[in-house]
Amino acid sequence: MPRLRAYSACQDFHHASEAARRDVLTRRQMLKWGIGAGVTVYAANMLSTGSLLDAAAAEAAAAPDAPILVSVFLPGGLDLLDTLMPLEQEGTLRDLRAGVSPASPLALGGTSLGLHPALGRGVGGGLKGLYDRGQIGFLPGIDYANPNLSHFASRAFWETGMVSQQSVSGWLGRWLDRHGSDDNPLQGLSAGYGLSPTLHTAGAPVASISDPGDAELSMWSVWGDWGAAAVKAYASLSQSAPHAAGPASAARAARLAYSVSEQLAPFRRKDDTSPDPLAGTVAYPEDNETADRLKVLAGLIAQPLGIRVATVDADGSFDTHEGQAATLDKDLGAVGEALSAFQADLEARGVADRVLTFVWSEFGRRPEANKSGGTDHGAGGVAWVQGARALGGILNDYPSLTDLDREKNLKVSVDFRRIYSSLLAQWMGTDPAEVIPGAAQFGQVPLVRA
Amino acid sequence: MVGGFSEAHVRRVMWRAGFGASAHEATRWAHEGRGATLRWLLSPNGHKAPLLPGPKPMALDPANEYGHDVLWWMDRMVRTTRPLEEKMTLFWHNHFATRDVDTPLLLRQNAVFRAGALGSFPALLSNVMEDPATGSFLNLIGSYKDEPNENFARELMELFTLGEGDGYTESDVREAARALTGYVEGEKAGGVLLSTRFEPKNHDPGVKRIFGHKGRFGPHDVLRLVVANHHHPELLVRKLWSFFVDEPLDTSTRLRLQHVYTGSGHHLKPVVAEILDHPKLYANLDGPTMVKAPVVAIAGMLRATRLGVKVDDWTWVTSGMGQELFSPPSVAGWEWGPAWMSSNGMRMRFVAANVALNQPGLKVKDGDTPLDLKPQQQLDRAMAALGHPWASARTREGLLALTKGYDAMAGQKWQRQVAADMTQRAMRHLLLSAPDAQVH
Structure with missing residues (x-):
């Protein structure tokens, strides 16, 4: 419920900041009821109460070094041209975007490209530092042929891994259906408030977690042994399997809420003053919702929970129809700081070799600025892989500013399904054709250091 | 019952077209029949003040106080004498979903939806x-x-x-x-x-x-x-x-x-x-199948229990359940149906029962519950306090079984009073929080 804000452009995927909401609640309320999202578990099949951590531990024990793929979504359509600036074409760019593009990009050695200056902020020189250390590979001009400029449609294509109007599972959900377990929802995690459609599965259980500490079910007016018995009665009332979808979904949600409440107890702070069992040594930026989500994720990845794929929706809006310069400086800068802290944290926890992060947005933006100091929906966006084992550099050709398509948009230089296929084959070690229909036609590009 | 229109029919249509029926409404409209019920829903009389006289909400300043826009609308849902008009206003808020503009503008837009709700x-x-x-x-x-x-x-x-x-x-x-x-x-x-x-x-x-x-x-x-x-x-x-x-x-x-x-x-x-x-x-009148949207679940509960909107917690509770009024996730609105039933949303519905049962009117204070009530009497007492929510036979049996367990836990005489109060509290909570409470 933002008040007295400037009229904003289409904020289709702008999520209300949880931090803003927390600010107005009293400390008492927060302590009393544990405001905020806890754990959301979705599973098509029934899980027996009490089996969750057993399943997780068994899975982790079976494959302690299994690779983990993290997908980070920047909502709204992140602009390529101001994020990774083509310095060779800088004159043309500035003609198209007077006063919009940043004045002093950070030149990337050995290339003719420059990063948005906000990406130099953060631990170890931010994303610029990570690039310099060979831990980021950029994918300029990524998209698909004849891009759909609807946020919803295009985002759905990326989430499902299919350019199709069919309602299907997410591409990482399909991977879990094929290679995941039947009984460990923690194998596919959305860090944050809701489950990403990228993780929608046909059967494999998956979960969303914002903070394990908020997951506890407790009856406020019924305490001690009485309360424990009442919460057990709640669990028992949820042990039913109605036929209709509505009651079945309610019973399942109750069952899993109880199960997770019990089983995530080891990662819960006992009270406000006791230490956070998931705490690490790296300081994350404050007042940064993306960082909060990545911090929880890094903490959970370091536990033997059997996490294989994870998603994070970044906070902020990249749908920069107006005021692009200020928005990118703030929101892109915040994302860069969060991602560089995340990478440092994974290293400090000794799990960086197991984690590859893929950062993406649903489309790019038009080269020519509009009258509001912003840019409209366009083709050819930007994505990147980052991690200790990511192949650093610029991984495909940069689109030309003087050879645009009929809509005056950039020409697409790489199909996102080529990248998905590469991630599945080179990082997860599985056949991309199981997940991406017609994977062979898209081919692959090297993304992972040998 | 007139023309095959029972109290169960009334409860169903009042939930779907509004925010539930009180015991009195269920009796009255079952008696008057299907035609009269639908006419009342579709063409309510031209009341100048379409809100019930009570229960009055807390003091609200929807345009200026954080979260009061949500509370203001929920109060209308709770007290309206035109439930279908209010439900359709919610339909249009979802259909023409708008967010991220000044609250006074959203309140004005809300009036546009209400005025044109069924036109x-x-x-x-x-x-x-x-x-x-x-x-x-x-x-x-x-x-x-x-x-x-x-x-x-x-x-x-x-x-x-x-x-x-x-x-x-x-x-x-x-x-x-x-x-x-x-x-x-x-x-x-x-x-x-x-x-x-x-x-x-x-x-x-x-x-x-x-x-x-x-x-x-x-x-x-x-x-x-x-x-x-x-x-x-x-x-x-x-x-x-x-x-x-559905x-x-x-x-x-x-x-x-x-x-x-x-x-x-x-x-x-x-x-x-x-x-x-x-x-x-x-x-499926004997076993509802449609998942209650978060604000519908809470408004219906506040209506049935006659609690009214007395605390500002309903803003963050409904938001945590996945539906923040005046702030839909996108111009496409919310995803309805079983999608509301994430386990996190379910946990917040559990918390919602905590919030409700902490308020005068529903709160069971120590010593409130008569001693020596039989399990069925305990259950009847809880059902009456909550305005007779729907609960399946299975759920009712589970609640009766809980009573027996509590009786066994209460060994000493002073604990019999504790057991009686705890039974009442737990029953009320479970009637509001268990899976049965989430469907209409």
Whole structure:
């Protein structure tokens, strides 16, 4: 419920900041009821109460070094041209975007490209530092042929891994259906408030977690042994399997809420003053919702929970129809700081070799600025892989500013399904054709250091 | 019961078309029958003050205090004497979903939805197009002839009238965006926009081609064209049906509803009347199947228990359940149905029972519960306190079994009072929080 804000452009995927909401609640309320999202578990099949951590531990024990793929979504359509600036074409760019593009990009050695200056902020020189250390590979001009400029449609294509109007599972959900377990929802995690459609599965259980500490079910007016018995009665009332979808979904949600409440107890702070069992040594930026989500994720990845794929929706809006310069400086800068802290944290926890992060947005933006100091929906966006084992550099050709398509948009230089296929084959070690229909036609590009 | 219209029928239609029925309403309308019930829902008498006299809410300042916009609307849902009008206002808030603009604008838009809730769709669409909240959110305000902004044009076709990719092309979106140019900010008071204004010199007066029609179209021509597009009735009929009924919409029913809609000159009330009278709305009367939307669940609970909106916690509780009024996740609105039932949303429904049972009226204080009540008497007492919510036989048996366990735990005499109070508290909580409470 933002008040007295400037009229904003289409904020289709702008999520209300949880931090803003927390600010107005009293400390008492927060302590009393544990405001905020806890754990959301979705599973098509029934899980027996009490089996969750057993399943997780068994899975982790079976494959302690299994690779983990993290997908980070920047909502709204992140602009390529101001994020990774083509310095060779800088004159043309500035003609198209007077006063919009940043004045002093950070030149990337050995290339003719420059990063948005906000990406130099953060631990170890931010994303610029990570690039310099060979831990980021950029994918300029990524998209698909004849891009759909609807946020919803295009985002759905990326989430499902299919350019199709069919309602299907997410591409990482399909991977879990094929290679995941039947009984460990923690194998596919959305860090944050809701489950990403990228993780929608046909059967494999998956979960969303914002903070394990908020997951506890407790009856406020019924305490001690009485309360424990009442919460057990709640669990028992949820042990039913109605036929209709509505009651079945309610019973399942109750069952899993109880199960997770019990089983995530080891990662819960006992009270406000006791230490956070998931705490690490790296300081994350404050007042940064993306960082909060990545911090929880890094903490959970370091536990033997059997996490294989994870998603994070970044906070902020990249749908920069107006005021692009200020928005990118703030929101892109915040994302860069969060991602560089995340990478440092994974290293400090000794799990960086197991984690590859893929950062993406649903489309790019038009080269020519509009009258509001912003840019409209366009083709050819930007994505990147980052991690200790990511192949650093610029991984495909940069689109030309003087050879645009009929809509005056950039020409697409790489199909996102080529990248998905590469991630599945080179990082997860599985056949991309199981997940991406017609994977062979898209081919692959090297993304992972040998 | 008149003409096969039982209290169960009344409870079903009052939940689906509103926010539940009290015991008194269930008896009264079952007695008066189906026709009278539907007439009352569809055409309530012209009350000047459509709110029940009590329970009065806490002091609210919806335009200025954080979260009070949500509480203000929930109070209307709780106390309205026109439940269907309020439910349809929620339908339009989801259909023409708007967020991230000043709260006074959203409150004004809410009044537009309420006034047009069951009237003519073209009239409502026109009011929405000229509404400053919509115009701000979807960049219609300031869309200028030389640089038309496509945002409103695209959502108009994709979400408001036709459906994604149904009956229009990218070219139609661009041409409609040209025809929709010319809106600017209108009057302001205290920095808050009160209206939009059409400025002819900002409008593109040229010839546009939309859905194969050519003309020097302006904004209202675009609305006329999308409503006349033969893909429009299906979108609206499907969306209305699934708002009220979770059974599949069969083709013959759909065609009939589309016929009613177009035949009435695109009026909403005749279509909604058909849906509320449809046998499928009354399917599975002994075991409800439709998931309550978060605000419907809470408003219904506050209505049935006569608690009213007395605390501001309902703002964050409903938000945690996944539905923050005046802040839908996107212009596409919320995802309804089983999608509400994430385990996190379910945990917040558990918390909602905590909040409700902490308030005078529902709170069981130490010593409140008579000693030596039989388990069934305990359950009857809890049901009465909560306004007789639906609970399956299985749930009722589970609650009775809990009582026996508590009796066994209460060894000493002083603990019998504790056991009696705890039983009452736990029963009330479970009746509000268990899976049965989440469906209507």
